[in-house]
Amino acid sequence: MIGGGQxxxxxxxxxxxxxxxxxxxxxxxxDSAALVAPNVEIGHHADLEALQTFAQGCDVVTFDHEHxxxxxLRALESAGVSVQPRPDALLHAQDKLVMRRELxxxxxxxxxxxxxxxxxxxxxxxxxxxxxxxxKTARGGYDGRGVWMLHDAAEAEATVAELLAxxxxxxxxxxxxxRRELxxxxxxxxxGQGAVWPLVETVQQDGICVQVLxxxxxxxxxxxxxxxxxxxxxxxxxxxTGVLAVELFETDEGLVINELAMRPHNSGHWTIEGxxxxxxxxxxxxxxxxxxxxxxxxxxxxxxANLLGAPVKPEMGVDERLHHLFAxxxxxxxxxxxxGERPGRKLGHINVxxxxxxxxxEQARLAAHWLSHAEWLDGYESH
Numbered sequence: 001m002i003g004g005g006q007x008x009x010x011x012x013x014x015x016x017x018x019x020x021x022x023x024x025x026x027x028x029x030x031d032s033a034a035l036v037a038p039n040v041e042i043g044h045h046a047d048l049e050a051l052q053t054f055a056q057g058c059d060v061v062t063f064d065h066e067h068x069x070x071x072x073l074r075a076l077e078s079a080g081v082s083v084q085p086r087p088d089a090l091l092h093a094q095d096k097l098v099m100r101r102e103l104x105x106x107x108x109x110x111x112x113x114x115x116x117x118x119x120x121x122x123x124x125x126x127x128x129x130x131x132x133x134x135x136k137t138a139r140g141g142y143d144g145r146g147v148w149m150l151h152d153a154a155e156a157e158a159t160v161a162e163l164l165a166x167x168x169x170x171x172x173x174x175x176x177x178x179r180r181e182l183x184x185x186x187x188x189x190x191x192g193q194g195a196v197w198p199l200v201e202t203v204q205q206d207g208i209c210v211q212v213l214x215x216x217x218x219x220x221x222x223x224x225x226x227x228x229x230x231x232x233x234x235x236x237x238x239x240x241t242g243v244l245a246v247e248l249f250e251t252d253e254g255l256v257i258n259e260l261a262m263r264p265h266n267s268g269h270w271t272i273e274g275x276x277x278x279x280x281x282x283x284x285x286x287x288x289x290x291x292x293x294x295x296x297x298x299x300x301x302x303x304x305a306n307l308l309g310a311p312v313k314p315e316m317g318v319d320e321r322l323h324h325l326f327a328x329x330x331x332x333x334x335x336x337x338x339x340g341e342r343p344g345r346k347l348g349h350i351n352v353x354x355x356x357x358x359x360x361x362e363q364a365r366l367a368a369h370w371l372s373h374a375e376w377l378d379g380y381e382s383h
Contacts, residue, residue, distance in 0.1 A: 002045050002054070003064035004031030006337040006346070007264045007280075010272070011064065012037045014280035020288075025054045033064070035338045048072045055081045062242060062287045063263055066093045067140070084190065084241040084287035085262045092238050093262040097138040097171045106237055108230060109256050116170035122156045129174045135159060138169040147207065149175070176256050178249040182216055183267035184231035187243050187282045187292055194232050195282065195292040197275055199224045202247070202267050208344070211364065212304040214270050214297065217357055227255055234260065243268065243283040266306070266346075271295075273333045273351045274302035299353035303361045305368035307336075309345040314374035321371050332367050347372065 001008045004026025012022040012033055025041050026034040034040045043050030045068045052075070055061050060082040073087040092099040100113045114125050116135070126133050133156070137146035150156040150172075163170060181204060185197045199219055203211040216224070231246040234257075245265035247258040268279035277285075277293030285292055314321070318336070325332060329352070336348035350367050354360040369377050 001025070001033070001062050001064055002051070002068055004028070004033040004037075004040070005064050006032045006339075006348075007064035008033035009036055009337060010269075010278075010335070011264060011280045011283060014278055015284050018281065018284055018290075020284060022284075023054070023058060025050070032337045032339060046072070048075060051076060052079070055079075058082075060084050060287050062283070063090070066090060066262065070094065086239060086241070089239045089241070090262055093260045095138050096136055096259075097169070099260055100171065100173075102238070103234070103257055106233070108233065109254060111176050111256055112174040114172055116160065116164075116172050118164070119157055119160045122150065122160050122172050123153050125172050126150065126153060126156060132175045134173045134175050135163075136171055136173065137163075138171055145207075176249045176251055176258075178251050178256075180250050181258070182219075182227060182248040182250055182255070183212070183265070184227040184246045184248060185243065185265065185268045185271075185279060186228070186231040186235050186246075187279070187286045188232075188235040188240055189286045189292060190241050190289045192236075193292050194235060195277075195295050196228045196232060197268065197271060197279070197295045198297055199227045200267055200270070208306070208308065208346075209266050210306055210308070210368075211361065212267050212270050213357060213361065214274060214302045214304075223250070223255070230255065230257065242286045243279050269335070269349050270302045270304035270351055272335065274298055274304075274353060300355050301353070301357040301360055303352050303357070303364040305350045305352075305364035306346055307348040307350065307368050307372050309341045309343050309347055310373040311343050313341045314372075316374040318371075321374055325367055325371055329363055329367050332363070334371070341372075 002025045004024050008024050009032045015022045023039040024033045024037045025043055041054050051072055055076055062084050070087045070091055073083050077083050100110055103110050112129050116122055132149050132151045135148040135150050148159055181202045183200050183202050187195045198215040200212050200214040201216040202209050235244045240262055243264050245261040245267055249256040249258055264279045264283050271278040276296045333351040339347050352360040352364040366377055
């Protein structure tokens with residue numbers, strides 16, 4: 001796996017019961033996966049020579065992020081390396097403009113969009129589709145980065161001119177009046193077998209996912225089927241192998257595709273305890289072309305809460321915080337990524353399973369806040 005972050009760390013853990021050994025290309029010995037995996041090479045994902053050396057002896061090469069240059073991946077393929085997902089598919093997760101054009105050509109629901117090469121194009125788009133508009137970098141943005149809400153023409157002129165001067169490839173999209181955000185998670189093998197998990201709701205705060213609710217509350221059977229069919233269609237038509245996450249907006253008019261990720265995804269962390277086959281195990285199965293595992297949910301309700309670094313690092317150590325958390329919520333499942341604490345950083349996540357969605361959602365919220373801040377929120381005594 002190219003990339004040594006938390007996704008590689010959790011994929012390594014899932015590979016062990018399958019009798020597999022995950023080799024990791026990390027940028028540092030302190031990377032999340034490098035702290036736990038026995039077979040680690042240090043190198044940069046944009047260094048072709050490092051990639052070629054790393055790929056030697058691997059059955060398959062896959063990723064925990066989308067930032068590997070496509071030309072490097074094609075060079076690996078030309079040398080006989082099995083790259084999963086293949087570069088032509090991965091491009092749609094690397095370049096939002098390529099993704100939008102292809103999905104629109106397939107007749108899938110996407111917001112109105114346009115490439116941006118000059119300020120006038122954004123002003124024209126805003127006049128046609130209305131303000132506000134959403135400006136995005138075509139490559140590299142995530143967790144709210146690389147996204148700007150343009151509320152009027154004056155704001156657009158200032159923002160776009162500055163970004164274009166910096167050489168950023170840009171696109172503009174219509175702002176979608178959404179009810180909520182959803183995610184459809186699927187997997188596909190090179191053989192063509194597909195599998196789909198329950199549709200989930202993702203709860204965002206300041207552009208970062210803070211909770212995932214499975215199954216998505218109050219989602220009709222028709223909505224679930226539509227979302228899952230969209231994701232399976234994307235996987236098949238783009239030739240995706242491994243796990244694919246399709247982020248969706250639910251609107252009054254129906255579903256709209258927001259983003260794609262061709263790797264294990266934050267919206268699927270709940271599957272570690274919440275599904276018969278986690279997204280990490282399924283990704284290993286899929287890229288190795290094994291038959292895929294059951295995606296049945298293991299409890300009526302599952303909530304994942306992200307652990308985000310507090311504004312001020314708590315004086316109480318993580319071990320002591322865990323002690324108190326497990327004493328209060330012995331059923332909570334904690335996954336820490338081995339990262340140093342800093343404000344807003346994803347340090348880990350907590351999964352809570354149960355019968356009642358509202359109850360376990362509140363438990364997950366309180367548990368995550370305690371573990372990151374070392375302070376109990378109001379409501380602790382009621383649980």
